[in-house]
Amino acid sequence: MKKLIISFVVLSVVAFIIVTAVMPNTPAASKKLAAEIKTASADGKNVFIQLSSTGCVTCRKMKPELEKLMADFANNQNIFIVNVDVDAHPSIATQFAVNAVPTQVLLSTGSEEIYRNTGYLSFDSMKSLLNEALN
Numbered sequence: 053m054k055k056l057i058i059s060f061v062v063l064s065v066v067a068f069i070i071v072t073a074v075m076p077n078t079p080a081a082s083k084k085l086a087a088e089i090k091t092a093s094a095d096g097k098n099v100f101i102q103l104s105s106t107g108c109v110t111c112r113k114m115k116p117e118l119e120k121l122m123a124d125f126a127n128n129q130n131i132f133i134v135n136v137d138v139d140a141h142p143s144i145a146t147q148f149a150v151n152a153v154p155t156q157v158l159l160s161t162g163s164e165e166i167y168r169n170t171g172y173l174s175f176d177s178m179k180s181l182l183n184e185a186l187n
Contacts, residue, residue: 088134094163156170
């Protein structure tokens, strides 16, 4: 019985170490991501934020659409696109008052929220929104 308890404790410690090493949900990681968003806006860029969760079916459906959008705007120096996992970065979810996922937020160059959508948004809709914001 004593060996079983020791084995359980050792496995629990190892599992905890692995999970904390793999998941970037530390406050430092969230602060870094929040700083990147703030810096991009301060640098005169519009910021498009997709707030999602790995457990969300709609979020997983949107992931290829968002990746395609990121590829389309990769060379555009006036836009910063980021996907934020609300489970890994709850402080950012709180900052943007996310009540449901997926949520998309578009910030102007002055960090002012100029667009918000909750739910699925197609590639064409996202692209049109960004082109409109850039013009």
